[in-house]
Amino acid sequence: MSAVAILYAGLAAALFGLGLISVVLHRSPLRRLLGINVMGLGVFTALLYPGPVEGSGPDPVPHALVITGLVVAVAGTALGLSLIRRAGIGQDGI
Amino acid sequence: MVLGALAAAAALFVGLVLLQPVPGLTPEVERHIAETGVSNPVTAVLLDYRAYDTLMELLIVVLALLAAEPLAPRIAARAPLAGPVVVGGIGALAPALAVLGGYVLWIGATAPGGALQAAALWAAALILLETVGRGLVPRATNHAAGLSAIGVAVFFGAGLGAVAFTGMPLDWPAKHAGAIILGIEVAAAAALALGLAALFRAGTAAP
Amino acid sequence: MTPDLIVDAVLAALVLGLASTAMFVASVRIAVGAFIALGAVVAVLWARLGAPDVALAEAVIGAGLTGALLLRHLGLADEGEGEGEGDTGRDGTREDARDGRRDGGVA
Numbered sequence: 181m182s183a184v185a186i187l188y189a190g191l192a193a194a195l196f197g198l199g200l201i202s203v204v205l206h207r208s209p210l211r212r213l214l215g216i217n218v219m220g221l222g223v224f225t226a227l228l229y230p231g232p233v234e235g236s237g238p239d240p241v242p243h244a245l246v247i248t249g250l251v252v253a254v255a256g257t258a259l260g261l262s263l264i265r266r267a268g269i270g271q272d273g274i
Numbered sequence: 275m276v277l278g279a280l281a282a283a284a285a286l287f288v289g290l291v292l293l294q295p296v297p298g299l300t301p302e303v304e305r306h307i308a309e310t311g312v313s314n315p316v317t318a319v320l321l322d323y324r325a326y327d328t329l330m331e332l333l334i335v336v337l338a339l340l341a342a343e344p345l346a347p348r349i350a351a352r353a354p355l356a357g358p359v360v361v362g363g364i365g366a367l368a369p370a371l372a373v374l375g376g377y378v379l380w381i382g383a384t385a386p387g388g389a390l391q392a393a394a395l396w397a398a399a400l401i402l403l404e405t406v407g408r409g410l411v412p413r414a415t416n417h418a419a420g421l422s423a424i425g426v427a428v429f430f431g432a433g434l435g436a437v438a439f440t441g442m443p444l445d446w447p448a449k450h451a452g453a454i455i456l457g458i459e460v461a462a463a464a465a466l467a468l469g470l471a472a473l474f475r476a477g478t479a480a481p
Numbered sequence: 482m483t484p485d486l487i488v489d490a491v492l493a494a495l496v497l498g499l500a501s502t503a504m505f506v507a508s509v510r511i512a513v514g515a516f517i518a519l520g521a522v523v524a525v526l527w528a529r530l531g532a533p534d535v536a537l538a539e540a541v542i543g544a545g546l547t548g549a550l551l552l553r554h555l556g557l558a559d560e561g562e563g564e565g566e567g568d569t570g571r572d573g574t575r576e577d578a579r580d581g582r583r584d585g586g587v588a
Binding site for chain 2: 185189192194200204205226229237238239240241245247248250251255259262263265
Binding site for chain 2: 533534535536537538541542545546549550553556560
């Protein structure tokens, strides 16, 4: 296990954990949406994580998976923001 | 709850560190890359090996738009920006972004880039035009989603048509795979750009 | 430590700092700003992981489009508030005080 692999594993876990803590602690829906996005960054980093693959360079299959995931995440965020505005939570929509 | 979140993060870390080295799918991707007509392995995965995923992703964007658009707005959109500098600047920037998107789409066959990145650049151009009141995205409910769906239908139709040549849906005939992928990328990127720009605007009334 | 590892470690520290700010700072405005910066730094990290396609996508979609969506949401929230309460909150002070109250004890 190389130092760089441990670094990226820790980073993925930390991003996921920070996002999850934010989702369960905050009551503001916008802050929760930010938390879900940061959890997503952690999951994507885990998918791109160089640790377990050996041999010829980075694996393009998880790369394609993450690109697809990014587009789905932005569509979900846009829908979430529309719902937050529609709900008019806290009058100011935040 | 915080302890639970910390435990989940710790489990993810331990799981990642304990993963045993595996060969990965790189050799498989490289073995058949000549049949895909593109040399960028990520584009080959997105538009050929796993074209199914990309098709479903486009459907998700159209569905998200269909869900977001009818939410009756509580807030009117801002009046368009005015003034010669901002209008002229965006008038010059938007076409440049469109050309850059086209380049990113084209270069995606052989180098980092591709339809999804191009779609984001085109969506940015559409959004910028919207801010100066020269938007190209139709305002009427469901029209943008309908136009997006046309792009998805082109992708779907091509995938179905492939059955006649290879016996498998979404499996392009190797001889023309490069051209087919380029055509599908253009349709997919246009649908995605329109969908993302309309999602950006969803939930606000016309100014 | 190799120079590569030092660069990775510095970027990772930056990512952790920006993510913590985006999650736990009291002002929602600063949180959104930190989130956009986080997207940009994460894109650099992914490029260093040998994933330039993903890095490009994250830069334009994750940092760019998501950032634009969030900033626009904040702007709309300001205007909606301006109509309803006669306070646009543009100076940010009232906004921040309210965020502080709602998320009290988290920061």
